[in-house]
Amino acid sequence: MGRKKHLKETLIAVAYFLTLLGLIMILNTSSVSHALKLKNPYSVFLKQLVWLVISTVIFFLLWELDTQKLRKAIPYAVIVSFLLLILLLIPGITKPVKGAKRWFFLPGGISLQPVEFIKILWVLYLADYLDRHRKQLYDLKILIGPLILLVFFSFLIFLQPDFGNTVLFFLIFSIVFFIGKVPVSRILLLILFIIPFAYWAVMGTEYRRARIRAFLSPGEYEKKESYQLMRSLSAIVSGGIIGKGAGSGISKLMYLPCAHTDFIFSVICEEFGIIGAVFILFLYSFFAIIGLKMAVACRDNFSKIAIGGLVSVIGIEAFANIGVSTGLLPTKGLPLPFVSYGGSNLLASFIILGLMVSIYIENGERSYL
Amino acid sequence: MKKDNTRFTFLGTCFVMLFALLLGRILYVLAVKKDEILSQTKTNLQHKIKKLRGNIYTNDGILLATSIRGFEIYKKAGQILTKKDIKKLKKIGISITPELNKKRKLIYKFINPYQQEKLKKLPVKKKLEIIPTQKRIYYRKNIYAPLIGFLNYEKKGAAGIEYYFDDILSEIKKVKTLEIDLSGNLLLTKNPEILYAKCSDVYLTIENPVQEFLYEQIKNTVEKFHGKKGYGIVINARTGEIPGFVSYEKEQKKFYMKNPLIGDAFEPGSTFKIVTVSAALQEKIVTPFEKFYCGEGQFRFPTITVRDHEPYEWLTVAEIIQHSSNIGICKIAEKLGKQKLYFYARAFGFGNYTGISLPAESRGVLRRIKNWSETSLYCTSFGQEVSATPLQIAQAFSVIANNGLLIAPKIIKKIVASSGRTLYQSKKSVVRKVISPETAKTVKEMLLNVTENGTAIRAKIKGWKICAKTGTAQKFDASIGKYSNEKYFASLGGFLPMENSRFVIFIGVDEPEKFYYGGLVCAKAFKKTAQFLIDYYGIPPDEKEPQMLVKK
Numbered sequence: 001m002g003r004k005k006h007l008k009e010t011l012i013a014v015a016y017f018l019t020l021l022g023l024i025m026i027l028n029t030s031s032v033s034h035a036l037k038l039k040n041p042y043s044v045f046l047k048q049l050v051w052l053v054i055s056t057v058i059f060f061l062l063w064e065l066d067t068q069k070l071r072k073a074i075p076y077a078v079i080v081s082f083l084l085l086i087l088l089l090i091p092g093i094t095k096p097v098k099g100a101k102r103w104f105f106l107p108g109g110i111s112l113q114p115v116e117f118i119k120i121l122w123v124l125y126l127a128d129y130l131d132r133h134r135k136q137l138y139d140l141k142i143l144i145g146p147l148i149l150l151v152f153f154s155f156l157i158f159l160q161p162d163f164g165n166t167v168l169f170f171l172i173f174s175i176v177f178f179i180g181k182v183p184v185s186r187i188l189l190l191i192l193f194i195i196p197f198a199y200w201a202v203m204g205t206e207y208r209r210a211r212i213r214a215f216l217s218p219g220e221y222e223k224k225e226s227y228q229l230m231r232s233l234s235a236i237v238s239g240g241i242i243g244k245g246a247g248s249g250i251s252k253l254m255y256l257p258c259a260h261t262d263f264i265f266s267v268i269c270e271e272f273g274i275i276g277a278v279f280i281l282f283l284y285s286f287f288a289i290i291g292l293k294m295a296v297a298c299r300d301n302f303s304k305i306a307i308g309g310l311v312s313v314i315g316i317e318a319f320a321n322i323g324v325s326t327g328l329l330p331t332k333g334l335p336l337p338f339v340s341y342g343g344s345n346l347l348a349s350f351i352i353l354g355l356m357v358s359i360y361i362e363n364g365e366r367s368y369l
Numbered sequence: 370m371k372k373d374n375t376r377f378t379f380l381g382t383c384f385v386m387l388f389a390l391l392l393g394r395i396l397y398v399l400a401v402k403k404d405e406i407l408s409q410t411k412t413n414l415q416h417k418i419k420k421l422r423g424n425i426y427t428n429d430g431i432l433l434a435t436s437i438r439g440f441e442i443y444k445k446a447g448q449i450l451t452k453k454d455i456k457k458l459k460k461i462g463i464s465i466t467p468e469l470n471k472k473r474k475l476i477y478k479f480i481n482p483y484q485q486e487k488l489k490k491l492p493v494k495k496k497l498e499i500i501p502t503q504k505r506i507y508y509r510k511n512i513y514a515p516l517i518g519f520l521n522y523e524k525k526g527a528a529g530i531e532y533y534f535d536d537i538l539s540e541i542k543k544v545k546t547l548e549i550d551l552s553g554n555l556l557l558t559k560n561p562e563i564l565y566a567k568c569s570d571v572y573l574t575i576e577n578p579v580q581e582f583l584y585e586q587i588k589n590t591v592e593k594f595h596g597k598k599g600y601g602i603v604i605n606a607r608t609g610e611i612p613g614f615v616s617y618e619k620e621q622k623k624f625y626m627k628n629p630l631i632g633d634a635f636e637p638g639s640t641f642k643i644v645t646v647s648a649a650l651q652e653k654i655v656t657p658f659e660k661f662y663c664g665e666g667q668f669r670f671p672t673i674t675v676r677d678h679e680p681y682e683w684l685t686v687a688e689i690i691q692h693s694s695n696i697g698i699c700k701i702a703e704k705l706g707k708q709k710l711y712f713y714a715r716a717f718g719f720g721n722y723t724g725i726s727l728p729a730e731s732r733g734v735l736r737r738i739k740n741w742s743e744t745s746l747y748c749t750s751f752g753q754e755v756s757a758t759p760l761q762i763a764q765a766f767s768v769i770a771n772n773g774l775l776i777a778p779k780i781i782k783k784i785v786a787s788s789g790r791t792l793y794q795s796k797k798s799v800v801r802k803v804i805s806p807e808t809a810k811t812v813k814e815m816l817l818n819v820t821e822n823g824t825a826i827r828a829k830i831k832g833w834k835i836c837a838k839t840g841t842a843q844k845f846d847a848s849i850g851k852y853s854n855e856k857y858f859a860s861l862g863g864f865l866p867m868e869n870s871r872f873v874i875f876i877g878v879d880e881p882e883k884f885y886y887g888g889l890v891c892a893k894a895f896k897k898t899a900q901f902l903i904d905y906y907g908i909p910p911d912e913k914e915p916q917m918l919v920k921k
Binding site: 175230236241274277278285288292296308312315322327 | 374377378380385387388390392394395396399403406407
């Protein structure tokens with residue numbers, strides 16, 4: 001069992017490696033375009049650095065968290081989450097960015113995106129619920145409870161609007177139910193129940209329809225929806241196998257919007273080529289496998305489901321982000337965990353890491369001592 | 370406790386497969402869609418920016434052509450400019466016509482950096498692409514246009530110096546691709562300094578004062594005699610450099626595809642007699658004092674009847690040149706023979722390129738002997754059945770002036786890189802020795818007689834010995850199939866001073882009206898140009914009284 005002792009260390013190492021790589025890429029991508037706009041070229045980098053320090057502190061604080069206390073706090077946190085989401089939608093509380101009300105603006109130029117943290121809570125809530133009802137997992141009456149909560153959460157997030165995270169909530173729901181040993185027939189029944197909502201959500205709004213169309217035919221250059229995608233693909237393609245070399249990419253200079261946030265993977269591809277892409281994909285796969293191994297190593301049901309669900313959040317976000325950058329998925333504004341610029345995202349990623357490690361130490365690792 | 374981890378294993382496998390799928394997608398995009406994606410995104414992103422095209426200067430440093438930086442405006446595809454947009458553009462000095470076509474289109478060729486700064490602040494810029502470009506500016510265009518040439522639509526040299534030295538002026542092989550954004554801002558690349566870099570400059574041998582003066586003279590002459598075209602060349606006999614190279618057309622063209630001084634070939638007429646007489650003297654077939662019977666104005670040779678403009682009886686060789694007797698020169702040619710005449714005509718540079726650094730040079734016509742008809746020997750001796758460019762005729766005079774040496778004419782003085790380093794410096798190049806210095810001296814004396822007492826007496830300047838030969842060629846009229854009695858090419862070539870000759874001058878007028886004798890039409894321009902050269906270069910007068918080969 002010698003190898004298992006190092007599971008959490010490996011996980012932390014991978015996470016920090018991705019974060020530092022992200023920091024370098026953020027400096028690399030943002031400094032030039034900011035300098036050209038006559039802003040401080042290091043402002044983005046420094047902000048992220050501050051966030052990294054905050055995240056690290058919170059990460060270490062989470063180590064000493066008591067799982068039982070955490071589980072007791074979940075119902076209250078769910079109520080607070082609902083209030084926060086409703087608060088976002090009330091006019092006048094916050095100002096929309098590009099038509100979306102997703103952020104709270106705190107003094108000092110800090111913006112927080114509640115949904116980044118609520119999805120962690122969502123995993124914990126589901127794990128807690130399934131653990132408490134682990135004898136009745138075939139009973140639809142029991143399973144319908146989280147489903148109703150999912151519909152409420154999804155609806156509130158959808159109104160922001162934030163379609164990407166709505167889908168993420170649904171996926172977390174499905175995966176946690178799956179690893180929570182809910183019978184597959186029951187999961188399929190629940191999914192069937194959701195389909196009408198999903199159809200209305202996708203085809204109900206014009207701009208989402210447009211994105212779907214753009215996804216289906218990205219060649220039409222002038223369309224705004226496929227513009228980002230074409231730029232992103234162009235960056236990936238121009239990198240070739242070994243890339244243009246660190247710092248030599250040109251897409252970040254203004255052609256590729258959100259180069260340091262949503263499309264940072266394209267810039268990595270442009271500058272480091274397929275080799276860089278393979279490396280990143282390997283790191284995320286490695287992260288997912290280590291996380292799942294940690295889940296399996298835990299004794300109790302809650303820990304298993306929670307760690308498995310949390311690592312899935314990172315995995316899905318990474319897949320979604322890279323899938324969008326490469327044109328495999330329709331355009332959505334999902335960040336690349338640990339790597340992309342964004343305080344909420346980085347902090348949420350480190351909270352996930354901290355919770356995984358904390359739960360693992362308490363319920364997994366100590367059993368082998 | 371029994372562990373059942375199948376679902377976790379399944380989930381882990383799913384994640385690995387999903388990431389493998391992403392890798393597959395990247396490889397697919399790279400392998401299959403690469404060209405498609407690049408073709409759709411590349412065009413509007415990258416622009417080839419050339420170094421600033423080099424300047425063209427005269428030898429005395431007068432700027433003739435230069436390039437300046439600016440921007441051209443394209444309308445983006447799928448955009449339409451509204452009336453409001455056009456109004457706003459007009460305010461900053463960009464007037465364009467409404468365009469309904471949705472394609473990407475060049476709508477304005479050049480705006481200066483100041484206008485670009487203003488344009489960047491207008492909302493309409495989102496519909497436009499502002500791309501760095503350069504503009505060519507020409508100075509003293511009317512005088513230098515045929516020589517300098519022009520740039521075509523793609524900003525490549527299309528004629529003249531611009532064409533011949535396109536590689537040097539624009540350094541095509543060193544073009545670098547620069548990235549700019551759609552407002553024309555330069556993005557950081559490895560070579561941002563290219564925007565401010567300049568290619569090499571070309572310095573001509575032209576002396577601007579000489580050129581301007583010569584241009585005035587040619588222009589006045591053409592206008593006075595209602596000619597079609599005028600030609601003027603000044604060659605520095607010692608080096609082959611050309612300080613004056615002028616062509617003037619009554620109907621000025623906007624663009625000159627070829628320089629008339631090397632592109633127009635015509636029968637030189639009597640000026641060609643210097644070749645015949647030099648050949649005969651060099652081959653010692655005649656002596657200067659040998660007399661020929663000139664048939665009193667008309668003489669019947671075995672195959673042709675030749676006429677003179679005035680009847681002469683017995684003339685020495687010198688007098689034949691002095692009075693420009695066709696019959697006399699035919700008799701000399703008869704003694705000389707086809708082979709020798711052809712050989713010397715070639716040696717004087719006829720029928721061959723002068724090798725001047727200008728495009729579209731004509732080499733004229735000097736037929737091979739096997740293609741000569743029975744009349745060719747006679748006709749060629751006084752400059753018919755042979756055609757030459759003005760530069761070739763001037764070059765022939767320079768052979769005599771240089772005591773028998775043919776020196777290649779040069780139009781380029783030097784090429785200077787933007788660093789200040791001289792890349793090329795023209796050197797005197799002697800092509801061949803055509804005749805001996807003694808023969809040249811004899812011919813010079815004969816040509817001196819032409820200005821002292823002969824057909825070019827109007828070109829005489831008291832105190833200086835000027836050698837010259839007139840030419841009055843009937844033009845061959847293709848419509849009637851024989852030589853025209855109305856269309857002439859009047860010319861006067863010569864050099865000064867007689868000893869240590871420094872400048873060759875050639876003046877020609879195509880199709881002058883009423884008066885057509887070369888000694889009449891071109892003399893004034895010749896004399897004034899000679900006087901100008903004497904003043905400009907400070908040529909001292911010849912103190913000795915000219916020695917007469919013939920008595921008055």
